[in-house]
Amino acid sequence: MAQNGKLKLDLQDVFDKRIQEKVDISLRNLQLGHAPQFRNVDASKSITIGDLFTAPQGNYQLVVDPPSYNPVNHFLMIKTNGVTEKAVALPVDITKIVSVTFPPFAKVTKALKRLMTTSANVFGFENKTGADLYDSLDDVRRAGTLNIATKTLSTTFSNGVSVLSLIKELRELRGDRFFAVVEKSLREETIHSVNSGLFHKVDESLHHLPPEFEGFEPADSFKTDDQYGNLQLSFFRKGDQFVADIDIDDAGGLGHIFQVLKNHFTGSPTHPYNIHEILIKHQHLDPGYRFDLKS
Numbered sequence: 041m042a043q044n045g046k047l048k049l050d051l052q053d054v055f056d057k058r059i060q061e062k063v064d065i066s067l068r069n070l071q072l073g074h075a076p077q078f079r080n081v082d083a084s085k086s087i088t089i090g091d092l093f094t095a096p097q098g099n100y101q102l103v104v105d106p107p108s109y110n111p112v113n114h115f116l117m118i119k120t121n122g123v124t125e126k127a128v129a130l131p132v133d134i135t136k137i138v139s140v141t142f143p144p145f146a147k148v149t150k151a152l153k154r155l156m157t158t159s160a161n162v163f164g165f166e167n168k169t170g171a172d173l174y175d176s177l178d179d180v181r182r183a184g185t186l187n188i189a190t191k192t193l194s195t196t197f198s199n200g201v202s203v204l205s206l207i208k209e210l211r212e213l214r215g216d217r218f219f220a221v222v223e224k225s226l227r228e229e230t231i232h233s234v235n236s237g238l239f240h241k242v243d244e245s246l247h248h249l250p251p252e253f254e255g256f257e258p259a260d261s262f263k264t265d266d267q268y269g270n271l272q273l274s275f276f277r278k279g280d281q282f283v284a285d286i287d288i289d290d291a292g293g294l295g296h297i298f299q300v301l302k303n304h305f306t307g308s309p310t311h312p313y314n315i316h317e318i319l320i321k322h323q324h325l326d327p328g329y330r331f332d333l334k335s
Contacts, residue, residue: 217287268293
């Protein structure tokens with residue numbers, strides 16, 4: 041059996057740029073006893089590992105454990121000829137974020153500016169609108185708002201109208217969701233879009249409105265058909281008035297997109313910083329903010 045295989049690794053963030061730190065790498069051959077390990081490997085450049093067994097005995101489990109990103113797990117077969125190349129995407133470990141750099145209010149989308157300017161009754165931020173409201177939000181709320189604004193702006197109906205444009209007023213902002221007064225037509229367009237496959241109806245029982253929305257009754261819940269990072273709209277009705285609980289569901293994205301080691305990722309799956317990584321890597325949607333990591 042040949043042990044002359046080579047593996048070339050590129051360890052990247054969600055922007056497809058090499059991470060700038062040293063990592064630990066473990067390989068384990070699933071058929072033989074070969075299990076090389078490497079410590080403090082510089083990931084700022086391509087990493088080449090030699091002396092690996094090749095196919096048909098070249099089936100390896102690869103584990104990459106970086107300081108500032110979640111550890112990931114991949115399976116690969118080392119080719120008999122040439123170099124086996126593997127690009128590995130690593131999602132940020134949110135416990136290693138020391139600060140977040142957000143775009144100024146002047147740089148956010150026109151639709152989000154409009155919505156924040158018309159929202160003077162956000163719970164805990166009453167009488168603040170526009171830039172004043174945006175700048176008053178803590179990092180988690182601001183990140184969640186940018187995530188959902190980015191996703192709702194990119195989710196458009198057959199008439200070209202976006203979900204975001206049919207949201208009238210923000211009423212409560214949380215890291216993983218927001219509650220908003222919406223146009224009646226948002227629910228109508230969402231129901232209509234089921235036929236085209238944009239949304240599908242889901243169980244609404246886990247979604248409840250905050251106490252200030254007295255008298256509103258559940259009026260159906262819908263999710264986009266994205267494999268990961270689904271947009272969910274849960275509607276509530278009082279007469280002709282409609283409000284919605286709007287959130288982005290992780291749907292196991294960290295585990296499936298990045299193959300994060302089971303039980304190793306940090307924070308809730310729906311934490312906005314984790315959703316940020318899913319939106320960028322899986323859906324190519326950029327909420328516009330950046331993480332500063334521990335060096």
